Amino acid sequence: MIRVTIFNEYVQEQLNKRVFPFQEKWNEEGIRHMAARADEIAAAHEGKAIHDTLKALVEEDSEVEVRHIANLEMPECGLTEEVLEDTDVLLWWSHIAQEAVPDEVAMRVRDHVQRGMGAMFLHSAHMCKPMQFLLGTSCTLRWREGDSEHLWCCNPTHPIAKGVPVCIWLEQEEMYGEFFDIPKPDELIFIGGFSGGEVFRSGCVWNRGYGKVFYFQPGHETYRSYFQPDIRRIIQNGVRYLANPEHRQEKLECIWVKE
Amino acid sequence: MIRVTIFNEYVQEQLNKRVFPFQEKWNEEGIRHMAARADEIAAAHEGKAIHDTLKALVEEDSEVEVRHIANLEMPECGLTEEVLEDTDVLLWWSHIAQEAVPDEVAMRVRDHVQRGMGAMFLHSAHMCKPMQFLLGTSCTLRWREGDSEHLWCCNPTHPIAKGVPVCIWLEQEEMYGEFFDIPKPDELIFIGGFSGGEVFRSGCVWNRGYGKVFYFQPGHETYRSYFQPDIRRIIQNGVRYLANPEHRQEKLECIWVKE
């Protein structure tokens, strides 16, 4: 079994019901705007939260078991050493509270990826701290809500593209556009084209130490992308591709060798 | 001075006036279709041929001198050893008669690139023999006439992107779309997005031996892309980037070294 942990920020889903401690720094209009969206998110996710959608999605693969659901308000964001040791692949969805993840937690995730854990960063997680710490770039981009997207495969034999057509149409997706400030991907698999004319490197893999990172762009919180079979298939393929328990290292350190 | 040679197939411009020996194998409807287009090409290129447009374009850079204009009907396609020895950067435009270039000429071009000559393949030259011999792939793609294009830069510090905006709009361009069968570019600089929804790796560099190859997608024969200042600038930047006379090798061979 592939052991999956899902981290969902889990803020936007609740913003119409309660007050988060870290929202103090945000402006009020932004909070009202986001809170108003909570119902839309619930509608898109069939009354549940984003982590529920992702859990059902990855467990469609009978070889996958979700071992932990983590969120921002759990102690250590729910990502303790024990949880990460028990994880082959970590899925990460986050958006409006990236700064609320402590550096220490983000570096712990980074260290586990370097030692062999897989990490899949989804949609607006492009600017979460663990992704920035693993890639070393700002991961900034151009964006706008309300486009449709054609998602094209430019690497048709890649395991993550298995079983999906060369083009997937997403009737509604948030536009993410170049320049996307990422290191040159080790494997560029998908490029998105948006109805507004923008393009985006939407599916990218990087090797980091003994682990791999997969960034995948679709998945705006109020849209139905994660319910589209081809998108589900890509994420499921990604979990398989990232799982790498046989190479998990206990520790990475320099090795002194005598003459 | 950077010494440039321009190879233009130079067939479509004349197809309404004369008969080419190699057109025997083509179907008659195709010939009529292409011949009817000759006037359109002339109009787009201000009464001249594609090589004239390209000559004026590259010579806007005062450091560049076009030394030779070559075409398909010259002996050895105009690309003798002497011409290639006298060339720092070769520009190549071709379309409907790729097969008419002898393998021997294409391999001579390949060999000069390996020894340090730069080569820029433009638009429909994606399937010319020298490009296929240098890249090792089929260079096939998806296509359609009659779109507009947004050309995005995904590598803003690359010398070829110097002085151009992050997005260039081309009111008319032929759609070229993924999957584009090329090796992973050493440097991916531009991605095009077309009005029909397709995307394309439109500006790519590969190192081959002591030389470099730049493929650049805009430049359909009946459109005005080569008269657009930002496109001109990219091609001019490309000539500078590819020019590499100080590294030109006389011969590439294995080197035996004694103990």
Place this chain on the structure above:
Amino acid sequence: MIRVTIFNEYVQEQLNKRVFPFQEKWNEEGIRHMAARADEIAAAHEGKAIHDTLKALVEEDSEVEVRHIANLEMPECGLTEEVLEDTDVLLWWSHIAQEAVPDEVAMRVRDHVQRGMGAMFLHSAHMCKPMQFLLGTSCTLRWREGDSEHLWCCNPTHPIAKGVPVCIWLEQEEMYGEFFDIPKPDELIFIGGFSGGEVFRSGCVWNRGYGKVFYFQPGHETYRSYFQPDIRRIIQNGVRYLANPEHRQEKLECIWVKE
């Protein structure tokens, strides 16, 4: 079952017994030198030819079946359309008669790789025509007979490195050294260090269309490298990694799409 075809030039093994038509162009001293080595080759390969060694090696993997043994003197080098259609992975060993392979055969091999066949080029095959046509570079290098080699893995999670230690010692190997004129590998897996001080990118993978190419440096004809378990394991891993029957394409061509 993975269907393997082995191409062995099969010249040096017989040079003490017979005269080959293409050896006319070689100098006599070179022929005498090589002919004198035939016994050494036989000794290293336990009385058999290089293709026999390779056949036994790959068939240690019970999922692999060698379907065809091809050599230089067979019609079309034994590599007809039918043979290549029946091949998932082609192993290629060649050395002194690279030029004797017709361009047409080499391009047929190239085309099958582009359509999805895997190709493994071994040791002195670095300059065979199919490898040059697939990579687009001269593949020249520095060389000397009579070193020992440390073969280091710089990509420990790569499937081709599965089950082998970070360093493999080869008591006798021919020195192959940089500058090795290859395109930047898509995956660099092994780097060799030789007793004379040279280094070499010894294990490299490139994607070409729907197929993959693996170059692997050990395997000098008079040495015992192919009988060393870790080297055998790497080649067996390579066969598995290159096999890709589910993606084999019938034909690669441009696709016209209507608006």
Place this chain on the structure above:
Amino acid sequence: MIRVTIFNEYVQEQLNKRVFPFQEKWNEEGIRHMAARADEIAAAHEGKAIHDTLKALVEEDSEVEVRHIANLEMPECGLTEEVLEDTDVLLWWSHIAQEAVPDEVAMRVRDHVQRGMGAMFLHSAHMCKPMQFLLGTSCTLRWREGDSEHLWCCNPTHPIAKGVPVCIWLEQEEMYGEFFDIPKPDELIFIGGFSGGEVFRSGCVWNRGYGKVFYFQPGHETYRSYFQPDIRRIIQNGVRYLANPEHRQEKLECIWVKE
């Protein structure tokens, strides 16, 4: 003029004369061992410190001016916002006190590189925090003191290799060997081979945002590598290659674009 800042940890040079606050955590034998080496360092560096050697080296290029010398004990390690704003290329030498650099300073360096500053990490700086934060890997390796090294160029047309021979011999260098845990280099320029048989990716470039990172392995504190003309030339070439003031960004942030 290219504006260079040199960061030298500046600890080992003084370890025989004084006590550093952060050395409390080290074991006493290690301190004695390192302190005993201070005279050797002084001898290798002609009575001066490592930053003096590097300053003289880079200023041999008349286009280069060293604007700031920074070390571990200065407030903020001497790397304030003002200093980094005044820097086109940062050279970094560090070894035994990597942990003493505050995360905040290391992230400030990272941010400036992302915005366009060049960074050259030398020798034992492979594990300094800014390099780890920029690359996203552990940068661990295999090591031993007391080898000689052949440094081979595997990218002969790269600007950093300009004017140096294909092989440079270093009579004394510390062995650094694979597996070197780095991301796949965007440009691999040098590979070292050591007298003990190890190999190492010794000269690597990565793009990070609008800036570049160059790691270069030679430079053990008690050896004379930085006084060898070819090594000096490589570092001088590196400064020129990394300098990129025309692309320096004020801030990297996501860009919202309206429909």
